[in-house]
Amino acid sequence: MFITEIFKSVQGEGTRAGLPCVFVRLTGCNLRCTWCDTAYAFHGGKKMSFEEVLARVDELCGRAADQPGGTAAVPLVEMTGGEPLLQEEIYPLAEALLERGYTAMIETSGERFVGRLPREVIKIVDVKCPDSGAADTFDPRNLQALDAKDEIKFVLSTRRDYEFAREFTCEQNLATRVRQVLFSPTFADPNGKWPGLEPSTLVEWILADGLPVRLGLQLHKFIWHPATQGV
Numbered sequence: 001m002f003i004t005e006i007f008k009s010v011q012g013e014g015t016r017a018g019l020p021c022v023f024v025r026l027t028g029c030n031l032r033c034t035w036c037d038t039a040y041a042f043h044g045g046k047k048m049s050f051e052e053v054l055a056r057v058d059e060l061c062g063r064a065a066d067q068p069g070g071t072a073a074v075p076l077v078e079m080t081g082g083e084p085l086l087q088e089e090i091y092p093l094a095e096a097l098l099e100r101g102y103t104a105m106i107e108t109s110g111e112r113f114v115g116r117l118p119r120e121v122i123k124i125v126d127v128k129c130p131d132s133g134a135a136d137t138f139d140p141r142n143l144q145a146l147d148a149k150d151e152i153k154f155v156l157s158t159r160r161d162y163e164f165a166r167e168f169t170c171e172q173n174l175a176t177r178v179r180q181v182l183f184s185p186t187f188a189d190p191n192g193k194w195p196g197l198e199p200s201t202l203v204e205w206i207l208a209d210g211l212p213v214r215l216g217l218q219l220h221k222f223i224w225h226p227a228t229q230g231v
């Protein structure tokens with residue numbers, strides 16, 4: 001499999017934000033979101049077997065060879081990208097992480113079907129909004145494949161995005177399907193390629209409409225410089 005980076009940090013998003021976590025960033029994505037902050041993962045990458053990936057994860061998590069992952073210093077592992085579901089080896093990797101006792105998460109664009117992954121993998125699934133540049137890419141079968149441990153995320157850059165996310169959330173009754181619905185404002189590109197959406201503006205909209213969603217901020221962009229990789 002092709003890997004852009006494997007690193008240890010704190011989880012930056014969602015309901016597990018702030019928890020120590022090891023990230024496996026797979027190379028390649030078939031979408032091109034206008035505000036993508038991981039375009040460096042589109043190409044290249046290092047070819048690794050999934051056993052080599054596991055060995056590096058064990059090392060970073062502080063898991064001894066004879067220990068289950070649940071007793072590792074860092075028991076949480078996230079598979080991300082790019083789009084991690086484009087590479088077939090993601091399936092044995094996910095199985096192996098679970099067998100070793102890790103809490104395994106995946107962050108995906110929502111364009112690929114997540115139902116082939118083991119149920120136990122925590123799925124953070126995007127629904128792309130109109131101004132993302134990847135509108136109408138969500139695979140509707142994903143709604144049936146998610147449950148009470150999973151999260152659905154909308155990244156919002158405009159009022160039009162917000163209205164789309166609001167309608168989708170209400171029409172599909174998302175709050176009853178998953179652990180959390182996340183509304184995340186885009187963070188302005190540090191090189192000026194795209195503007196951000198002010199979190200305070202998004203909060204005003206959410207409160208005015210009384211939506212059952214959680215504001216999602218990317219913690220790592222407040223801790224480190226927003227352009228920093230590997231954090």
Ligand code: SF4
Pocket residue numbers: 029030031032033035036037038039081082083109134
């Ligand atoms: S799906 Fe994710 S990695 Fe792919 S272009 Fe969009 S934001 Fe970037």
